[in-house]
Amino acid sequence: MRDPGRRTEIVGLAGMIAPSTLDAVVSAATRAQPAWERLGPDYRADILDRIADLLDNVEIGLVETLTRENGSILGVSRNELLAAARIFRYTAEHTRAALSSPEFHSSGGVELHLQRKPFGVVGCIVPWNAPVILAAQKLAPALAAGNAVILKPSPFSPLVVTALIERMASLLPAGLVSVIHGDADVGNALVMHPGVRMVSFTGGGSTAKAIMRSAAETLVHLHFELGGNDPAIVLADADIPGVACSIVEHAFRRAGQVCYAIKRVYVPRDSLSEFVDAAVSRIEEISVGHGLDSRSTMGPVNNRAQFERIRSLHRKLSAAEVPVVTAGRKVDPESWDEGFYLLPALVVDAPPLSAVVLEEQFGPILPIVGYDDLDEAVALANNTEFGLASSVWSSDVSRASEVAGRIEAGITFVNGHALTPVAQQYAPFGGVKQSGMGWENSRAGLGEYLEYHSVHVVQPAQ
CATH class of the missing domain: 3.40.309.10 (Aldehyde Dehydrogenase; Chain A, domain 2)
Known part of the structure; x- marks a missing residue:
């Protein structure tokens, strides 16, 4: 990948995968996910806090690399990492508040347990303009909910996102989070893979429509944050x-x-x-x-x-x-x-x-x-x-x-x-009309990565 401000300079290299190799990545995520889910929301929230600490303390070299790969000025790149750290911390707070005590109702010998469960393996596709923030807005709630994540960054800004996920890996079970690099064919393979239960995409409307067409094959759950004017x-x-x-x-x-x-x-x-x-x-x-x-x-x-x-x-x-x-x-x-x-x-x-x-x-x-x-x-x-x-x-x-x-x-x-920061923590972020489907940030963003499971118990007659 080249520096957009000095086009003759190569900032770094990212190895592209062939769509045919995606099976191994999905299999590793599928194996890792159940144990991660069983660890419980409080444990997962603690890990998110530790990831936030990591993002707060990255060396200047990564900030400079982010500047060189997507064209932002240095201060904006540094603030992007700090904002991503806040996203992980806020999501940890929402996780403890929303998931630690499952909802329960009872009346006349009937019990209703409302559970929130993860999808399983989630595919996340993020663009180049603010890659660390946009990755955090997907990674944090997906992991907090108990999912495994396969993240595909943009070919225009893959380096820092990959480096940060490599560092997060030391805090997470093997195979739980993976990064894949490639073009539209790789993204399409991720969307259509039968082992992927949800896809979250940030980007343009034309790509979102292509994802919807591909998703029709597996009826995968979709979540979009799209363009604005x-x-x-x-x-x-x-x-x-x-x-x-x-x-x-x-x-x-x-x-x-x-x-x-x-x-x-x-x-x-x-x-x-x-x-x-x-x-x-x-x-x-x-x-x-x-x-x-x-x-x-x-x-x-x-x-x-x-x-x-x-x-x-x-x-x-x-x-x-x-x-x-x-x-x-x-x-x-x-x-x-x-x-x-x-x-x-x-x-x-x-x-x-x-x-x-x-x-x-x-x-x-x-x-x-x-x-x-x-x-x-x-x-x-x-x-x-x-x-x-x-x-x-x-x-x-x-x-x-x-x-x-x-x-x-x-x-x-x-x-x-x-x-x-207060809006980032509490305001659902997303669009209406053709600017999106679903929400990011806040408890609403966490909820996008969870499914309902209602357990309805009727006590036997005495």
Whole structure:
């Protein structure tokens, strides 16, 4: 795998498996799972806490490798590992609270025991943009529930996830967690394997549809966290300059390559110029360069497909004479062409039904749409197939909360657009419409990896 900021440099190698060798991996997981389940939820929660400690204390070398394989800046990579540690700790807490005491009911000589049981072997497929966090969101609840896990990372960022799971292995039974590397054929083999009882996937909608077609062969249980095209609605009473700066920070995090980053902004038309001016001023402070360079505040996009997609958007907007403002600083102009570097851009007064607004860009380009009526803005925000996250910005929190309730999304932020630790712990994260099936984080996320088993006992007549 190559460094997206220095494309001539190889960061590391990951050995791809042939789909035909998957049988051995599934067999090892199948053998390890029952004993892991019998150890009980409290024991499993203790192991999750120890994994969290491991993630809290990784050496700088792994942080640097994560930066080099997916293009994030160094601080973002370090925070990713810390966030993953929190996911394991929160999941341990939910496990003790939710699973330590099975639910029991009795009445008139009838007993009902409600048990939660693991699926068995779970296949997890994660993308490249935040590989450690996204792996943790699947590994932690799957293991806590008593499952074995086979994880397939993206070929664009396989190294750190693999290294961390190798370290976790010392805390886990042999064969309980495995990592497999490969292309779409390997992923398809994992989905279709008869020994895999559940598949959890984070990624794009087209791949999810392909997984659903393959899953029809075995009727495997599916769990999806898919793309988003998150709207931000700015109300007329908002502090326009301050809000513009905050929205820029949330939109261009990881060069816009975050499933729930702000990807379109609706601004009152009479505030549009003020918003754009403030946003451009903030973008001019962004320094784009390699993630290991301390001067960089934004890295490259991860791969050529994303790079070409954003460049294609620029060309189409230029041909349609839609104003695009590009700003920011090149950290190392002489080496700019060695990586997938793009300066952040604003699409000014973007047509509300244009492709750059209705489709997820997943890169450093942000359309700003002017609106004349708030009801119109809400309707436009809901007018896509996506519904992952969203945000409302206002000086009146009560009014903003009322508007938030009208948005079709899995989560809506008010005066922010990021998962705080409290939200990461307690808020179910996922999407509506074509942004997902099921939830991650919180007790709801743990529940996705469990099945119900009701034991109904009728006492014999005396």
